Amino acid sequence: MALIALRRSFPPPSSFRGSGALAAAARNHQPANPGPAVPLDSRHLWLCSLLQRGPSRVRFHHALCKKFHSENGKDLQPAGERVLSPVRNWDALKRDLKKENEKAFCRRLNSCTSSEELLGVVNTLETLPDTLAAAALQRICEVERRPSDQRLPKEILEHSAFQALCFRFERAPSDLSNAALVTGLRALILLHVDPQSRLIINLVAECHNRLRRGGLESHNLCILGESLIRLQGAACMMLELILCQLRGKKLETFTPEDTVAIYRILQACPEKADQHQTFLNAINNFAPSIVSHLSPKSISQILTALVVLDQTQAMPLVIKLGKSVVRYIPYFTNEELRKVLEAFIYFGHYDRFFMRALEQHIASLCLTLDPAVTSTVMEYCSKKLILSKPILNAVAENFVCQSEKFSPTQIAELIEPFGKLNYLPPNATALFTKLENVLSTRFSSFPPKTLLRLLHSCSLIECHPVNFMARLFSPIFLQQLQGGQLYLDRLSLARLTQLFMTSVLECPFYKGPKLLPRYQVKSFLTPCCSLETPMDFPLYKSVMMGLIDLLGSRLYFASKVLTPYCYTIDVEIKLDEEGFALPFTADEEVHKRVALCIDGPKRFCSDSKHLLGKEAIKQRHLQLLGYQVVQVPCHDVEMLKSRLEVVEYLQRKIFAQNSAIKW
Known part of the structure; x- marks a missing residue:
């Protein structure tokens, strides 16, 4: 027509x-x-x-499509037809x-x-x-x-x-x-x-x-800004003028699409974030009001921009976006969902409703999960210490079925959370058999530090990489691990040391090379990179007061004891042959050593009573070294209402094997 x-x-x-x-x-x-x-x-x-979108005042009939002509240049009517309306109605027509x-x-x-x-x-x-x-x-x-x-x-x-x-x-x-x-x-x-x-x-x-x-409206400024970035890059001279004019506009005139576009424009020049921080603050405060009108793609783009621009002060906006994400999880593309998860990792955002929706989504996809999304989901669970069995089980099934699709880095990101969260999936045998096959065929393609992290995480859950320990302790691998640096970083040395202890304590059948002493650390507890979780001081204080009442003096127990085996014991109590406590300075007549593990909330998975992998291996190794390990978890102590109840609880825990000993 x-x-x-x-x-x-x-x-x-x-x-x-x-x-x-x-x-x-x-x-x-x-x-x-x-x-x-x-x-x-x-x-x-x-x-x-x-x-x-409303109906026109004049219906568009076929008769009106005929040729128009005018005799005097002003009066207009179809040839051969009567005039439909007065002249004043022609503008409307x-x-x-x-x-x-x-x-x-x-x-x-x-x-x-x-x-x-x-x-x-x-x-x-x-x-x-x-x-x-x-x-x-x-x-x-x-x-x-x-x-x-x-x-x-x-x-x-x-x-x-x-x-x-x-x-x-x-x-x-x-x-x-x-x-x-x-x-x-x-x-x-x-x-x-x-x-x-x-x-x-x-x-x-x-x-x-x-x-x-200054004749462009807000919407046109946003379109122009993004176009110039694509054409000339973030260094475009006109971009500053565009942002200056956008700052002068009223926030109420910005549509949701304009707001998202402003974030994308600012994201293109993160080095200027400080210069435009006042404008950013205003946008961050305005954006929550339009969250309900945003599409999944727009939500993902705003979260990505907030990460690039390091807007850690915009947590109210992040929380509002996080609540909106819950209903959109099935509608995100793989890339959008990955960006959302990366933003939540960056800002440390956690929402149980989001996790519930994410679990349902991942479980429904299971065998068709995208490798990039899978590794990011596992990284999110690992960073937030979330023991989500539906997600971990689905990921384990996915890896067994399509391991060839994962890169070495993605494989490490996928497996490490199992060790960190101390969880074995139902198909653990198939999972680690597949992992062993992948490592056997692609060992050289794994970056040295990535490989060390991967194998160390396996040892945390008693899936010991015996077939690869000889390679790990070889001078060639240690040299590759060190790279061009003068010394190996302390965290890598700690992992190597713990793997060596695992080979000695849990794999006595291993007869391969040993780790040289110069690659072994003296303590797993260090301020910056630790394989142990520091003791929770408020919890320790409650337990210490109970121990003083129970044992009669502070003399009968020691705190933060570094053992010859690199582990630091929260509280050590020495017992003689009859089960009585000895002063912590005693070296003779020591028949048994009690290692009291005062486990605060940071030693457990989030919102769970499930011990983390690094704490589980510590308690396992201490038992193999001859200690009587007594776990005092925070959720038990929190239930005790008086000091007397604390004392009775500690007596049951410490002297459970010797009922003749009474306080």
Whole structure:
């Protein structure tokens, strides 16, 4: 259906011609005199969402599509038909006709599934306003979705309708509306038109002129800012002027899409975050009010920008976004979900409703999980110490079925949480058999430190990597582990030492090379990189008072005792052969040593009574070294209401094997 141009004494609306008139105009380079056009919403350019959706006041009948003519240049009526309305109603009729035609064109654009089909639609039209021309270019972008380094096919670039569209924007950019100007520029940039072409240069120059005059609205500023970043990078000189003008706008005028675009613009230049922090603070305070209107993609983009811009003070916004994420988890793409999880890891955000929804989502995918998402989900559980059995079980099944899809780093990120969280899945045998096969065939492809972390985490849950210990303790591997540094980092040395202790205490059948003394540490408890969790002081204080009452003096127990085996015992009590406590300074007549493990909340998985892997291996090794290990967990002590109850509890714990001893 061709668009109708109603001719009156005033200039015609902005338009350009299709296959006939458009091509002729492109050949002759004759400038047109386009008038103002209706701005187009960039959120749904092909849907023309700025057009009113209500019914027109005049129904668009076929009879109105006939040729119009005017005898005196003012009175307008269809040939051979009676006048439909007075002259004062022609403006309304013209607007209705224009809206109907634009809606019809938008519907045709939206129905196109290829650039050729789309250009064919454009080629059939006699007139096209500049805003709809920009919409056509934008729709080509949506249909093509080509990689960032791939240009349009030659047949599209040389298509007469496409060249006419480009010429329409090149010949008179000053006549374009603001919406058409910035939308057309964005579309042409996304279509990888040569940045040095006269078309792009003219459009950028016109945008610069309007920007200096301050005539661009908030939405157009956002579109222009993102387009210039894509075209010229974050160092673009106009970007600062755009941000300056955006700062001067009222926050209430920003749509949700504008707010997201501002975050993306600022994300492109994180080095200027401090310079724009006041503006960022205002946006961070405003953004929670529009969270309910954001799409999953927009939520993911805002969270990513907050991470890049290091907005740790924007926790109210992060929490609000986190609550909104819960209902969108099934609708995120793999990349979007990964970005959300990375942001939650960065900000330390945890929500039980989010975890419940994530568990359902991961369990439903199970065997089709994306490796990148899988490793990020496991990293989130590991960082937050979340023992989520549905997630861990699904991930274990996924790895057994498609281990070849995982990179060495992703394999380590997938396996480490099992050791850290001290959890063996139901298919543990199949999981670690598959892991052993992967390591046997791809051992050299694993970075040395990644491999050490992986095998150490296996030992935490008694899945000892005996077949690989000889390689770990070999001088060649230790040299690779050290790299170009003068010394190995302390955490790597601690892991090597604990693996060596595991080979001695839990794998007596291992007869391979030993770890050289110079690679062994003296203590696993260090301030910066520790294989033990420091003692919780408030909990220790409660237990200490109970021990004084129980044993009669502070002399009968020692605190923070470093053993010859690298472990630090929270409280050590020495007993003689009859089961009585000896002074902690005694070295003779010591028949038994009691290692009291005062386990605070940080030694357990989050919201759980499940001990972490590094604490489990410590207690296991102390028992093998001859200590009587007595665990005093925080959740037990918190239930005791008086000092007397604490004393009775400690007596039952410490002297349970000798009922004759009474306090």
